[in-house]
Amino acid sequence: MLGLATGPVCLATCGPVVVPWMMVQPRGLRGHSRQLGLFLAARLAGYMVFAAAVWLVGSSIPRAWVGRTWLMGGIEVLLAAALVFYAVGWPHRRCAAANPAYAQASARHGSMGGLVRIGEPPRSLRSGALALGFLTGINLCPPFLVAGVRAAQLEHLSAALVFFVCFFAGTAVWFLPFLSMGFVQRTPAVVTVARMVAVLLACWYGFSGCSILIERTFYG
Amino acid sequence: MASGSSTLRAPALRGPAALRRPKAFRGVGRSILLTLPIALWALLMFSPAFQRAGRDEHIGAAVVIVFMTALFFLMMRTGETYRWRRIFFVALGFLFPVGFIAALVAERGTMSIPISRMVSGDTPFCFMVTPSIILPAAFAKTIVFPGSILPTASNPHSIAIMIGLWFALTLVLGKAWCSYACFFGGIEEGFAAFAKRPKLHRFVARYSHILRLVPWAILVFVVLVSAAIFEPVYCMWLCPFKAVTEFPAVRNVETAIQMGVFVALFLGLVVVLPYLTKKRTQCGFFCPFGAFQSIFNKINLFEIRFDRTKCVDCTLCQTSCPTVALSKESIAEGKTLLNCMKCGACVDACKKDAAVWHLKGTPVAVKPERARLLFLYGAWAMATMFGGSILANSVATMMHWLPWK
Amino acid sequence: MRARILSILAYTGAGFTLLIAACVPFVLMGVFSNVVAHAGLHIDSVYTGGAIARTIQRDGYQIVVQEPVQPRLLERVEPFVQIVFEPADSLPARVSDEVDLNGDGQPDVRVSFSVPVDAGAKLRGDVTALNGGYVSLVNVSDESFSRMVVRTGNKIVVRVPVNRGVVAVAR
Numbered sequence: 001m002l003g004l005a006t007g008p009v010c011l012a013t014c015g016p017v018v019v020p021w022m023m024v025q026p027r028g029l030r031g032h033s034r035q036l037g038l039f040l041a042a043r044l045a046g047y048m049v050f051a052a053a054v055w056l057v058g059s060s061i062p063r064a065w066v067g068r069t070w071l072m073g074g075i076e077v078l079l080a081a082a083l084v085f086y087a088v089g090w091p092h093r094r095c096a097a098a099n100p101a102y103a104q105a106s107a108r109h110g111s112m113g114g115l116v117r118i119g120e121p122p123r124s125l126r127s128g129a130l131a132l133g134f135l136t137g138i139n140l141c142p143p144f145l146v147a148g149v150r151a152a153q154l155e156h157l158s159a160a161l162v163f164f165v166c167f168f169a170g171t172a173v174w175f176l177p178f179l180s181m182g183f184v185q186r187t188p189a190v191v192t193v194a195r196m197v198a199v200l201l202a203c204w205y206g207f208s209g210c211s212i213l214i215e216r217t218f219y220g
Numbered sequence: 221m222a223s224g225s226s227t228l229r230a231p232a233l234r235g236p237a238a239l240r241r242p243k244a245f246r247g248v249g250r251s252i253l254l255t256l257p258i259a260l261w262a263l264l265m266f267s268p269a270f271q272r273a274g275r276d277e278h279i280g281a282a283v284v285i286v287f288m289t290a291l292f293f294l295m296m297r298t299g300e301t302y303r304w305r306r307i308f309f310v311a312l313g314f315l316f317p318v319g320f321i322a323a324l325v326a327e328r329g330t331m332s333i334p335i336s337r338m339v340s341g342d343t344p345f346c347f348m349v350t351p352s353i354i355l356p357a358a359f360a361k362t363i364v365f366p367g368s369i370l371p372t373a374s375n376p377h378s379i380a381i382m383i384g385l386w387f388a389l390t391l392v393l394g395k396a397w398c399s400y401a402c403f404f405g406g407i408e409e410g411f412a413a414f415a416k417r418p419k420l421h422r423f424v425a426r427y428s429h430i431l432r433l434v435p436w437a438i439l440v441f442v443v444l445v446s447a448a449i450f451e452p453v454y455c456m457w458l459c460p461f462k463a464v465t466e467f468p469a470v471r472n473v474e475t476a477i478q479m480g481v482f483v484a485l486f487l488g489l490v491v492v493l494p495y496l497t498k499k500r501t502q503c504g505f506f507c508p509f510g511a512f513q514s515i516f517n518k519i520n521l522f523e524i525r526f527d528r529t530k531c532v533d534c535t536l537c538q539t540s541c542p543t544v545a546l547s548k549e550s551i552a553e554g555k556t557l558l559n560c561m562k563c564g565a566c567v568d569a570c571k572k573d574a575a576v577w578h579l580k581g582t583p584v585a586v587k588p589e590r591a592r593l594l595f596l597y598g599a600w601a602m603a604t605m606f607g608g609s610i611l612a613n614s615v616a617t618m619m620h621w622l623p624w625k
Numbered sequence: 626m627r628a629r630i631l632s633i634l635a636y637t638g639a640g641f642t643l644l645i646a647a648c649v650p651f652v653l654m655g656v657f658s659n660v661v662a663h664a665g666l667h668i669d670s671v672y673t674g675g676a677i678a679r680t681i682q683r684d685g686y687q688i689v690v691q692e693p694v695q696p697r698l699l700e701r702v703e704p705f706v707q708i709v710f711e712p713a714d715s716l717p718a719r720v721s722d723e724v725d726l727n728g729d730g731q732p733d734v735r736v737s738f739s740v741p742v743d744a745g746a747k748l749r750g751d752v753t754a755l756n757g758g759y760v761s762l763v764n765v766s767d768e769s770f771s772r773m774v775v776r777t778g779n780k781i782v783v784r785v786p787v788n789r790g791v792v793a794v795a796r
Binding site (some may be wrong): 265328329334335336337338339342356359360361365366367368369370377379380381384385388389392442449451453469471472522567573581583595600602607 | 647777
């Protein structure tokens with residue numbers, strides 16, 4: 001129930017990452033289901049890691065825990081890097097021989113510059129989904145902490161893990177609408193816009209993460 | 221060769237057309253007849269101003285009535301749209317900040333918005349915020365803007381009024397909002413008109429197919445992040461026009477960075493780049509609200525089309541378009557791109573009358589002048605009502621400053 | 626035939642567009658504004674403060690305590706409680722009040738500020754937390770949305786950050 005109730009929170013938190021990532025994938029419901037499944041599985045892995053850590057600590061995590069902000073800042077910077085690496089594909093392989101599909105697509109549509117490559121996605125789809133899913137999974141947003149507080153109070157580690165599985169299931173329901181992106185037509189313009197969005201989001205997360213880390217460094 | 225590039229030397233354009241139409245397109249009598257509805261509309265819109273006390277307001281209203289009527293007459297007489305529309309639009313762009321800043325300074329002595337104003341809900345609502353507030357409003361019934369839902373004595377530009385006005389205008393104008401209603405676009409259109417010849421012509425021609433996608437990316441970014449952090453992200457971080465209207469008071473490092481971004485974006489996108497490229501770079505390559513308005517082009521009945529039987533692919537239309545809303549592919553299909561603002565530059569530039577105004581559902585290039593008239597009556601009526609009232613207010617404000625008063 | 630019907634529809638639509646344009650200032654704008662006004666929307670509580678929790682009467686003025694505002698999602702604001710002293714014209718030159726914020730009968734903060742004669746002058750004040758639930762503020766004016774002592778119209782608005790170590794503030 002907690003997961004279902006806080007699902008919109010997770011949606012808004014992870015949505016900015018999921019949307020451009022899904023839009024750079026090729027069109028198709030099956031492919032999107034696979035990618036979303038990988039993303040959610042990695043997110044679940046992040047949840048399990050957190051659940052185990054919280055339970056092992058053995059006490060509730062106060063919101064004033066200073067380490068939390070260091071962790072959030074670091075995660076946001078990593079998320080920015082992951083977005084640039086996977087969704088944008090920078091730094092990218094320049095050699096057409098290593099990526100013949102890219103060379104064919106470029107020949108068809110014309111080169112559009114380093115940032116806006118079209119045709120084949122530049123990186124492994126699987127590792128991208130896993131990386132982005134895991135990073136969003138361990139991002140310490142408020143509902144996540146509430147779930148952590150409750151899990152830490154449970155008697156057994158297995159109970160904490162099961163709690164988080166159920167919490168995850170409740171939040172995952174809210175991600176199902178993202179599958180509809182599989183139906184959106186993948187014109188070069190759509191993919192290019194998605195990559196640009198990923199760059200902007202990477203700038204935002206990078207700025208946000210660095211602000212947190214700088215503030216922590218200077219002000220404690 | 222990359223799609224969308226051009227090897228043409230930038231023509232020395234003093235207006236949208238390298239070759240002019242014959243000066244008289246229509247007789248004086250007929251032009252006056254066609255202008256009458258607009259003249260009557262302007263009188264209707266501004267007659268309440270004559271009943272109010274204040275000689276300055278009377279002068280402002282009178283100036284606008286004559287101004288808008290005269291421009292429409294010239295549109296009818298010459299058959300050109302872009303040149304006369306641009307005069308109104310540049311006037312609006314430069315005079316709006318005059319009236320706005322004067323009002324701010326008179327009320328609180330500064331252009332900056334202190335937090336106390338945001339807390340009291342006195343921040344006037346601006347249309348540019350609209351995309352940012354949609355998702356939080358839809359899912360949480362929350363407006364992420366420090367204004368007031370209903371008008372108050374200290375804030376007549378409430379959210380309900382401004383959104384109601386925006387929606388009503390958009391029903392009529394669609395994306396033509398960016399050519400007939402937006403009170404910011406005229407600033408860069410003015411700077412774009414200064415240079416005789418564009419300096420960065422090749423850059424724009426080569427990368428236009430990427431640049432015109434940037435507003436969409438910024439729109440998606442702004443919508444997503446605004447929903448995530450419940451802040452009007454465009455307002456707080458990306459609006460270039462904060463530099464000439466009002467901005468959050470600088471009180472810490474973050475607000476200082478914001479101010480720096482606003483000024484840099486204004487100078488870059490609104491002043492320097494329009495001058496160097498003779499394009500509306502902020503509107504065409506950045507503004508997310510413009511991308512948002514483009515969606516309404518799908519339902520608007522008016523558009524610009526190309527008669528392929530007359531087109532000789534000289535690309536004058538492409539060169540003259542201030543927002544690169546034309547590509548080789550779209551012209552080959554006889555259409556503009558979705559971000560066409562219906563400013564009329566391409567129609568006026570075309571020497572072969574291949575670019576024409578068109579009413580969806582009717583044959584292309586059959587009675588295009590009728591389509592143009594139908595469009596212009598609606599657009600100019602809205603421009604007179606909305607932009608004209610801003611101009612009248614600014615003129616009245618300037619009258620207050622006259623030394624001999 | 627089809628082309629003829631389309632043309633008729635097109636010109637009818639154009640006519641309607643002109644009709645809409647004519648109605649905008651007289652009817653449509655008001656209609657759409659009313660729809661928005663009655664859509665059940667509200668301004669984000671980060672700007673307005675929370676709902677009114679209780680009103681405390683003092684000699685010549687009142688203190689309005691509002692519900693705590695908790696940050697939503699990734700909102701970059703500390704949780705805070707808004708306190709309003711009104712009317713500002715009736716306040717003494719120096720205000721120093723202990724205020725119960727959570728309704729447990731015990732004062733939680735002491736708010737102190739001097740009311741300038743000039744209503745437009747910048748206000749500064751101190752908030753001393755009397756328990757661990759709130760954060761003390763020293764010589765604060767309009768530092769942030771969660772830390773301020775400002776005058777808005779005929780009211781003095783004070784915002785006190787809630788200590789993040791407190792998961793929930795009971796009423």
